[in-house]
Amino acid sequence: MFDKLSDRLGGVFDRLRGRGALNEADVREAMREVRVALLEADVALPVVREFVDKATEKAVGQSVLKSVTPGQQVVKIVNDALVEMLGAEQSDLNLAVAPPAIIMMVGLQGSGKTTTTAKIAKMLKAKQGKKVLMASLDVNRPAAQEQLATLGTQTEVATLPIVQGQQPVDIAKRAMQAAKLQGFDVLLLDTAGRLHVDQQLMDEMQAVAKVSAPQEILLVVDSLTGQDAVNVAKNFGERVDLTGIVLTRMDGDARGGAALSMRAITGKPIKFAGVGEKLDALEAFNPERVAGRILG
Numbered sequence: 001m002f003d004k005l006s007d008r009l010g011g012v013f014d015r016l017r018g019r020g021a022l023n024e025a026d027v028r029e030a031m032r033e034v035r036v037a038l039l040e041a042d043v044a045l046p047v048v049r050e051f052v053d054k055a056t057e058k059a060v061g062q063s064v065l066k067s068v069t070p071g072q073q074v075v076k077i078v079n080d081a082l083v084e085m086l087g088a089e090q091s092d093l094n095l096a097v098a099p100p101a102i103i104m105m106v107g108l109q110g111s112g113k114t115t116t117t118a119k120i121a122k123m124l125k126a127k128q129g130k131k132v133l134m135a136s137l138d139v140n141r142p143a144a145q146e147q148l149a150t151l152g153t154q155t156e157v158a159t160l161p162i163v164q165g166q167q168p169v170d171i172a173k174r175a176m177q178a179a180k181l182q183g184f185d186v187l188l189l190d191t192a193g194r195l196h197v198d199q200q201l202m203d204e205m206q207a208v209a210k211v212s213a214p215q216e217i218l219l220v221v222d223s224l225t226g227q228d229a230v231n232v233a234k235n236f237g238e239r240v241d242l243t244g245i246v247l248t249r250m251d252g253d254a255r256g257g258a259a260l261s262m263r264a265i266t267g268k269p270i271k272f273a274g275v276g277e278k279l280d281a282l283e284a285f286n287p288e289r290v291a292g293r294i295l296g
């Protein structure tokens with residue numbers, strides 16, 4: 001469906017062969033193609049603008065390398081700039097505190113929050129040998145707490161016993177006490193989601209963050225929601241101190257534009273990518289791979 005950006009740029013730069021440096025007019029013409037590629041990848045417009053300006057600045061005046069075509073050279077410059085903007089640094093979870101380290105999961109309903117909670121728990125247990133406790137604070141959606149308990153059974157990760165009628169802040173307190181008394185290394189709090197950002201959700205989330213003082217507050221966002229994802233991130237970020245983002249359904253996201261927008265607009269690192277429904281379908285976020293997808 002999409003032309004490869006490198007092919008498109010090839011045409012723009014054909015006539016440039018043999019010249020010494022990438023000049024501004026040619027680079028600007030090439031950047032028009034880059035702009036289209038980013039918009040097709042569903043990157044938010046302000047982010048596209050910022051990115052194109054940065055990449056133009058980097059490209060103009062660079063000497064044309066003998067080994068590659070000017071088109072390939074610009075693709076490399078753009079690719080490197082994308083990787084940089086996506087966050088080249090690996091961002092591990094901050095668990096270096098007196099146990100239990102607390103990870104609070106937030107996001108809209110249907111974003112994949114509960115599944116991701118179980119995926120992270122499974123990963124910490126299997127790869128780092130951590131003793132993990134999960135607790136669902138979702139008292140609004142019927143069966144949400146049971147859903148997490150089922151995932152706990154599947155992943156062989158402990159879940160906090162359900163006490164009917166208890167409110168989220170009290171469940172959080174009970175979970176913290178249980179984790180401390182029973183020697184858990186990590187406590188994952190799966191908070192309630194709603195279909196839309198609303199006042200009650202935000203108030204409740206803030207109250208839980210205040211009482212639990214988590215080391216990590218991870219926002220779970222569906223990468224397929226594209227530009228809406230950015231508004232969600234802004235809204236959540238205004239109310240709690242997010243430490244990172246998990247992008248789910250990266251297995252279905254053809255172009256990866258949400259990742260670039262989220263990173264640029266929130267300034268928060270993308271820590272993980274969900275790549276399927278299975279409970280081991282969670283990867284450390286890989287900026288190179290996503291840059292490759294965006295460029296097509």
Ligand code: GDP
Pocket residue numbers: 107108109110111112113114115116193247248249250251252273274275276277281
């Ligand atoms: P929540 O309402 O945010 O807690 O969402 P759930 O965790 O219940 O997930 C909603 C649906 O999305 C479930 O069917 C999950 O299996 C699915 N899901 C979650 N993460 C991913 C992912 O990375 N890829 C795919 N393909 N599906 C996912």
